[in-house]
Structures are given as C-alpha cells and as structure tokens.
Amino acid sequence: MTVLTLQNLTYSYNDGASQRYILNDVSFNFEAGKFYAIKGPSGSGKTTMLSLMGALDKPRGGAVLFKGKSIDNVGYEKYRRNHVGIVFQSYNLIPWMTAIENLMVAMSVTDNDIPKDQKNVATNLLNYLGIDQSKIERRVKSLSGGEQQRVAIARALATNVDLILADEPTGNLDEETSEEIIQIFKRLAHEHGKCVVVVTHADEVALEADEGLVLSKGVLRRREMPVQAAVPPVESQPIAQVQPPTLEQDDPNDVSVEHTDVPIKF
Amino acid sequence: MGAVKRIFLSILRRPGKTIILMLVTIIIGSLIAGALLVQQGVSRAESLAKNSLGAAVSVGVDYEEYDKAINAASDEEFPEIGVISVETIETLGTRPEVKNYDYSLDAYASSATLKYYEASTEEQALDEQDSIAIDESNSFTLRGIHYESMLAIEQGALALNDGRTFSKDEISQGSEVAMVSDKFAQLNNLHVGDTIALKNEIIDYSVSDTSFDFEDSEDGLTEEDTEESTDDGLKVIASQDVNLKIIGLFSVTNKGIETTSSDSATNATTMMINGSMFDSEAFNVIYTPISVAKRELDFMTEGYAQLYEEEEIGDYYNNVPIYLLNSADDLASFTEAAKSVLPQFYTVLSAQSSYDQIAAPMNTINQIMTISLIAVIIAGLIIVSLVIVLFLRERRYELGIYFALGERKSVIAGQVIAEVVLIALVALTISIFTGSLLSGALSSFMLDAQMNAQVSSDPYGMAYDNNVYGEQALFIGNIEADEVMSYYSLGLSPQYILMLFGVGLGTVLLSCIVPMIYLLRLNPKQVLM
Ligand SMILES: Nc1ncnc2c1ncn2[C@@H]1O[C@H](COP(=O)(O)OP(=O)(O)O)[C@@H](O)[C@H]1O
Ligand SMILES: [Mg+2]
Numbered sequence: 041m042t043v044l045t046l047q048n049l050t051y052s053y054n055d056g057a058s059q060r061y062i063l064n065d066v067s068f069n070f071e072a073g074k075f076y077a078i079k080g081p082s083g084s085g086k087t088t089m090l091s092l093m094g095a096l097d098k099p100r101g102g103a104v105l106f107k108g109k110s111i112d113n114v115g116y117e118k119y120r121r122n123h124v125g126i127v128f129q130s131y132n133l134i135p136w137m138t139a140i141e142n143l144m145v146a147m148s149v150t151d152n153d154i155p156k157d158q159k160n161v162a163t164n165l166l167n168y169l170g171i172d173q174s175k176i177e178r179r180v181k182s183l184s185g186g187e188q189q190r191v192a193i194a195r196a197l198a199t200n201v202d203l204i205l206a207d208e209p210t211g212n213l214d215e216e217t218s219e220e221i222i223q224i225f226k227r228l229a230h231e232h233g234k235c236v237v238v239v240t241h242a243d244e245v246a247l248e249a250d251e252g253l254v255l256s257k258g259v260l261r262r263r264e265m266p267v268q269a270a271v272p273p274v275e276s277q278p279i280a281q282v283q284p285p286t287l288e289q290d291d292p293n294d295v296s297v298e299h300t301d302v303p304i305k306f
Numbered sequence: 307m308g309a310v311k312r313i314f315l316s317i318l319r320r321p322g323k324t325i326i327l328m329l330v331t332i333i334i335g336s337l338i339a340g341a342l343l344v345q346q347g348v349s350r351a352e353s354l355a356k357n358s359l360g361a362a363v364s365v366g367v368d369y370e371e372y373d374k375a376i377n378a379a380s381d382e383e384f385p386e387i388g389v390i391s392v393e394t395i396e397t398l399g400t401r402p403e404v405k406n407y408d409y410s411l412d413a414y415a416s417s418a419t420l421k422y423y424e425a426s427t428e429e430q431a432l433d434e435q436d437s438i439a440i441d442e443s444n445s446f447t448l449r450g451i452h453y454e455s456m457l458a459i460e461q462g463a464l465a466l467n468d469g470r471t472f473s474k475d476e477i478s479q480g481s482e483v484a485m486v487s488d489k490f491a492q493l494n495n496l497h498v499g500d501t502i503a504l505k506n507e508i509i510d511y512s513v514s515d516t517s518f519d520f521e522d523s524e525d526g527l528t529e530e531d532t533e534e535s536t537d538d539g540l541k542v543i544a545s546q547d548v549n550l551k552i553i554g555l556f557s558v559t560n561k562g563i564e565t566t567s568s569d570s571a572t573n574a575t576t577m578m579i580n581g582s583m584f585d586s587e588a589f590n591v592i593y594t595p596i597s598v599a600k601r602e603l604d605f606m607t608e609g610y611a612q613l614y615e616e617e618e619i620g621d622y623y624n625n626v627p628i629y630l631l632n633s634a635d636d637l638a639s640f641t642e643a644a645k646s647v648l649p650q651f652y653t654v655l656s657a658q659s660s661y662d663q664i665a666a667p668m669n670t671i672n673q674i675m676t677i678s679l680i681a682v683i684i685a686g687l688i689i690v691s692l693v694i695v696l697f698l699r700e701r702r703y704e705l706g707i708y709f710a711l712g713e714r715k716s717v718i719a720g721q722v723i724a725e726v727v728l729i730a731l732v733a734l735t736i737s738i739f740t741g742s743l744l745s746g747a748l749s750s751f752m753l754d755a756q757m758n759a760q761v762s763s764d765p766y767g768m769a770y771d772n773n774v775y776g777e778q779a780l781f782i783g784n785i786e787a788d789e790v791m792s793y794y795s796l797g798l799s800p801q802y803i804l805m806l807f808g809v810g811l812g813t814v815l816l817s818c819i820v821p822m823i824y825l826l827r828l829n830p831k832q833v834l835m
Contacts, residue, residue, distance in 0.1 A: 145307040
C-alpha cells in the first residue's frame with residue numbers, strides 16, 4: 041500500500057535574484073512495510089525533501105499525498121500530529137522533561153486513538169526500544185546520544201502513525217549504536233508495517249535498506265542494489281525477498297524479534 | 307502531557323528562568339504598586355479632606371461673574387446684585403439633597419454694661435477690664451437663626467454647654483430668648499435664666515452733641531428715649547430695648563476657632579474686612595430666633611432710612627443660608643438646581659472650591675505619579691518583552707518540537723502566555739507588599755518636597771483667597787495644604803490590589819505581543835533540521 045506519494049515535487053531557494061533549484065520534479069511512491077534509505081552528497085537537498093514529506097515546509101511546486109490525499113487538504117498541523125513521526129539527527133527532545141514525559145507530550149497532541157493508560161503504553165514502547173526502567177523517569181539530557189535517539193524514535197511511534205521519517209538519525213552516533221538504531225528501523229518496517237524513510241549519507245545504513253534512493257542534482261533515482269544483497273537490482277523486486285539480518289542476541293539494549301507481544305501497535 | 311501540565315512543569319523545571327522573569331516583574335510591579343499607592347493615598351487624602359469640610363454649602367455673590375458683567379456693561383446699565391429672598395432660601399431648603407438648612411440674619415444691639423470678650427488676650431482682657439473705665443457701649447451681633455437646633459452646633463462649630471437650644475415654637479413665635487457663649491456669660495456673670503438688656507439705637511453720626519431737632523420722630527420711631535446723647539457725644543435719635551432671656555450657653559469648639567483663627571489664610575482676608583475684632587467675634591455673637599433679629603434689623607433700617615430719607619430698605623437684609631447636604635457628592639446636583647433659582651450673580655459657595663485652590667501640591671504628586679506610572683509601564687513593556695523573547699530564543703528547540711509534533715499554534719502561544727501570566731501573578735502578589743514598602747519611602751520624600759515647594763512659593767500662606775468668610779466660613783470651613791497632607795495615608799485596599807493586578811497583568815500581556823510574533827514566525831525546519 042502506498043503511504044506517501046511525491047508528485048512532481050519542486051523546491052528552490054532564492055539565491056539573490058535567481059532561483060536555485062534543490063528539487064526538480066521529484067516523484068515517488070513510498071510503500072507500507074518498507075525501509076527506504078535516501079543517500080546523496082551533502083547539500084543535495086535530502087533534508088529539504090524530508091521537510092516537505094514531514095510537512096515542515098511547503099513545496100514550490102507539486103504535491104505530497106498521504107494515502108492518496110494531498111497534505112494541503114489534510115492540513116499541515118493535522119498531518120504532523122496524526123500521520124507522521126519525525127526523527128532528527130540532533131534528537132530534539134525536550135531536555136527538561138523525562139523520557140516518558142517526552143513521549144506523553146506527543147501522545148497529548150495527537151488526535152489518534154491512544155489507550156487510556158498512556159504511561160503504560162509509553163513505558164512498554166521505551167522498553168521495546170531498549171530504554172530500561174531506570175532511565176524512563178530520568179531527564180533526557182542525562183541520557184547518552186544513542187539512548188536519546190531511541191527515545192526520539194519512541195516518541196515518533198507513540199502517536200501510532202504509519203509513516204516514520206528520519207534525517208540522519210545515526211549522524212551523531214558511533215558505529216555500534218548506529219547499527220542498533222538501523223535494526224530498530226528495519227523492525228518497524230518489517231514487523232510493524234511502518235513506512236520508514238531514512239535520510240543518510242552513511243553506506244552502512246543504505247546497505248540495510250529495502251530500497252536505496254539517491255538524491256542528486258535535484259533528481260531522485262533508485263539505486264542499484266549492492267552486490268552483497270545478492271538479488272537483481274530490479275525495481276519490481278518483491279519486498280518479501282529482502283531478508284533482514286538477525287539481531288545480535290547478546291546486546292542488552294536490543295529486544296529480540298520474538299517479543300512480538302509488545303504493544304507497539306495500539 | 308497536556309498543555310496545562312506542560313505549563314507547570316516548565317515553570318518548576320526551569321527555576322532559573324522563572325526566577326529571572328519573576329524578579330523583573332516584581333521590580334516593575336513594585337514600581338507600579340508604589341505609584342498607585344501614592345496616587346491612592348492622594349485621592350484618599352482629598353476625599354477625607356473634603357469630607358472633613360463637610361457637606362455644608364452656602365450661597366453668595368460670585369464676584370468674579372459680577373466683575374465680568376461690570377466690565378462688559380455700558381455706563382448707564384450698571385448690573386445690580388439682587389437680594390436672595392427668604393422664599394428662595396426655603397425653596398432650596400426643600401431640595402432632596404438637603405439634610406438640614408438654616409439661614410440667619412444679623413442685627414446689632416449695644417449695651418453699656420455687657421463686656422465684650424477678647425479671645426486672644428484672655429488674661430489681659432480681664433485685667434484691663436478693671437483698669438480701663440468703660441465709658442463706651444459695646445456693640446453685639448444679634449444673629450437670628452431659623453433652624454431651632456442650630457446648624458453650628460450640629461456641625462460642631464459650637465457645642466451646647468448649658469441649658470438648651472431653641473424650640474420650634476420659640477423660633478416661629480419670635481420669643482425673646484438667646485444663646486450666648488460660655489466665655490461671654492462668664493465675663494458678664496450670666497447664667498441660664500438670666501435676662502440681658504441691650505439697646506438698638508439709631509445714631510446720627512453726622513452731628514455731635516449739639517442740639518438736633520428730629521422732626522419726623524413721631525410717625526416712625528415710637529419707642530422711648532427718642533432724643534438722647536450717647537456717652538461719646540453722638541446723637542441717638544431712636545432707641546429700642548432688646549431684652550433677651552438666656553436659655554443656653556455654648557462653647558466655641560476648636561473647629562469654630564480654627565475657622566476664625568488669626569494664623570489661617572482665610573483670616574488674612576477677613577481681618578482686613580472686620581478688623582482685629584474678628585478673632586473674638588465668635589464668642590460674642592448673641593443667637594436669637596430669626597424674627598427677633600429681623601425685628602431689630604427692621605427697626606434699624608427704617609430708622610436709618612428715615613434719617614437719610616432713603617426709600618429702599620430691603621438691601622439691608624443679609625440672609626446667609628447654610629445648607630447641609632446629605633453628602634459631599636450631592637454638591638454638583640445641588641449647584642445645578644440652585645442655578646435656576648438663585649438671582650443673577652449668585653452662586654453656591656462650598657469649601658470644595660476652597661479645596662481646589664490648595665490642592666496644588668497633591669495634584670503635583672498625582673501628576674508625577676501618573677508620569678512615573680506611564681514611564682514604568684513603557685520601560686516594563688520593553689524589558690519584559692525582551693526577557694520573554696530571549697527566553698523563547700533559548701526555548702526555540704522545544705517550541706519547534708511542539709510545532710513538529712503538530713501542536714496547534716494557538717495552544718503553543720497560550721502555553722507561553724500562561725507561563726508568563728502565572729509567574730506574573732506570583733510576582734504581582736509579592737509586589738503588593740514590596741510596593742507598599744517602596745511607596746512609604748516615596749511618599750515621605752514626595753510630601754517633603756511638595757511642602758517645601760509650597761512654602762517657598764507662598765511663604766505667608768496668602769496665595770489662597772476665597773470669598774467665604776465670617777459666618778459662612780464657620781460652617782463651610784476652610785482647609786489648608788498641610789491639613790490635606792495630614793490626611794495622607796497609605797493602605798492596602800481592594801481597589802489598589804485590583805488596579806495593581808490590572809495594570810501589572812496588562813503590562814505583562816502587552817509584553818507578550820513581540821514574543822508572540824517571534825513565536826509564530828519561528829521556522830521549525832530551520833530550528834530542528
Ligand atoms: N534556508 C536556505 N536558504 C538558502 N539555501 C538553503 C537553505 N537551506 C538549505 N539551503 C541550501 O539548499 C541545499 C540543500 O540543503 P539540504 O536540504 O540541507 O541538503 P542536505 O540535507 O542534503 O545536506 C544546500 O545547498 C543548502 O545550502
Ligand atoms: Mg541534511
């Protein structure tokens with residue numbers, strides 16, 4: 041199912057008298073249950089594109105459709121609070137709040153149905169993402185980068201949305217932590233059916249994705265799958281054939297795939 | 307984590323910011339409170355001073371108006387000041403604003419035996435009485451009054467000491483009864499029940515002891531002793547005995563003395579008119595029912611009219627009405643009503659007009675406070691706006707997050723304003739007290755400065771000139787600047803607290819305008835990505 045559609049998207053900045061085009065007639069469909077990685081050189085417009093997908097900015101031309109409906113019609117604020125979760129490179133948590141409070145802010149804002157025992161849901165979600173009980177009630181500024189990013193992802197999920205956007209989510213994290221975060225995204229797509237779009241310039245991330253995209257010179261293209269994937273780089277390749285790597289069971293922060301009873305889906 | 311909980315968490319979890327904003331608001335709030343308190347003290351002093359003057363008013367000639375009319379008139383048609391009739395006085399007396407009223411008529415009678423009480427030199431006077439041979443008769447004012455209980459007593463200018471006041475019957479029948487001051491009675495060894503004997507004499511001042519033939523004497527002046535010489539050799543052409551039974555003694559209260567005391571600015575004026583006798587006059591007035599005084603005045607005016615062959619006698623009447631209004635607030639409506647009834651050039655005389663003349667220092671303080679208040683509010687607007695904007699800049703990530711999470715802009719703005727208002731409420735509550743500390747220091751400084759300014763600009767206290775004197779002054783009263791200032795006090799009142807919160811919150815809310823513009827223009831993409 042197509043969750044998000046980019047339709048002839050155009051974006052430009054005023055560069056003195058002339059216009060500098062960052063996105064030039066970009067069209068693409070993002071499907072549910074898939075983990076997308078968008079690569080591109082620095083300054084190619086990845087963040088700009090993600091901000092349009094997250095309704096943090098308006099395109100100059102074209103449209104962003106959520107499940108077939110233009111987000112102009114949905115309403116930007118409404119779209120943000122009910123349909124999309126955004127994860128940032130710099131986490132962007134409210135520093136004087138605890139981890140659980142950060143989640144509950146999002147839960148209070150959304151119009152989506154949230155179970156009454158918000159605290160419980162938030163706790164389970166944080167546990168699922170590897171934040172243990174002792175850290176849940178701590179101010180987030182006392183958490184490590186990796187932990188903060190897990191909280192940020194939990195917040196994106198807390199409103200029970202189908203679309204997760206992430207801009208360089210591992211940009212500030214070490215390799216090991218990055219890998220763990222990537223695995224989380226993968227699981228969200230494959231086990232929970234989310235449409236996950238991650239912008240990155242790291243090859244490791246791109247290699248894990250179901251679909252690799254490259255943004256360059258204002259144009260978004262599919263990328264040939266790397267050889268390691270051992271699958272032909274065909275556009276119509278079914279998602280089911282892409283096998284996610286198994287999680288390392290000895291990582292205490294990671295919850296095993298078997299924990300499907302965790303109520304991530306409300 | 308709804309917006310309400312976020313408001314409280316934000317205030318409590320970031321105590322540094324909360325305290326800074328609170329301190330700033332306390333400083334501004336205290337300054338506002340101080341200025342408001344001083345202003346309130348001033349207006350309270352004004353109303354207390356006005357109340358102390360009472361709600362007694364009189365009517366009299368508005369000489370300013372009259373002067374204007376004279377200046378505007380041609381030589382032939384000289385404007386005339388009419389006479390207030392008894393009917394007019396009584397018509398006004400039935401106005402709903404009037405609680406009680408009285409009018410009086412002054413006649414004069416003399417006595418060779420009754421001594422005149424000198425108030426200012428009491429001891430001396432008694433000594434002199436023995437040493438100086440009394441070879442001249444003393445003249446006394448016979449003040450006829452209409453209101454039996456005596457407004458002067460009800461108003462506290464006089465106090466009943468012994469005996470009683472008049473009865474309604476005595477007033478209406480014109481009984482020959484009198485009330486005199488205790489000092490006067492003591493000096494003349496008089497008691498309640500005694501009768502004093504005076505003479506109402508028509509004297510021809512134009513002739514001396516030499517023979518004078520008064521031919522018309524038989525038709526008008528019927529009384530005995532038609533031709534007689536006074537001790538100083540003046541010709542008495544008619545005389546009438548006035549025998550009055552003393553029914554009561556009164557003392558002149560401080561209030562009565564105050565209004566006639568020689569160091570008051572009023573008396574600077576009145577003394578020039580009445581001479582130095584004025585000081586003691588209050589002690590020597592003989593009060594009688596109005597018809598007694600009228601009879602004596604009629605006798606006198608008729609006598610002099612015949613003597614000088616004049617026709618008009620009405621002009622000698624000098625009714626002085628005093629109206630005691632229900633409250634000082636009734637003055638405006640009473641004045642309005644009186645306008646249509648009073649003859650030309652007459653106006654309502656009240657102490658409030660005298661008050662307005664000496665209210666200058668209070669007005670100055672009021673103005674300084676108003677200017678300070680405006681300055682504080684403007685400075686407060688700028689400072690609080692700046693502080694909030696700086697704090698919002700620091701909070702831009704948090705605000706951006708609310709935006710990114712899809713929170714409504716109105717809710718985000720409301721959260722910020724509510725935080726500021728909550729802090730301001732606490733700060734303003736503290737300002738109630740810090741402000742009153744400040745106003746204490748402020749007002750003693752201001753009052754000193756204003757008193758000094760007042761004294762140096764008017765060292766003899768002569769600047770104030772009102773036209774209320776004599777009998778009217780006794781009732782209506784006068785007030786001076788230092789007296790008004792003595793009523794000045796500071797106190798927390800509900801109005802003050804309401805005003806403080808109104809002005810303080812108003813300032814803080816207006817200070818949110820610029821921060822709100824910043825907030826609504828905030829670009830979450832730039833902040834977060
Ligand atoms: N507010 C802006 N005004 C002008 N140019 C901008 C602005 N923001 C970004 N750019 C430019 O747009 C291009 C794309 O930026 P961005 O989307 O952040 O790229 P990426 O995330 O791929 O590094 C860059 O060249 C950047 O300099
Ligand atoms: Mg970027």
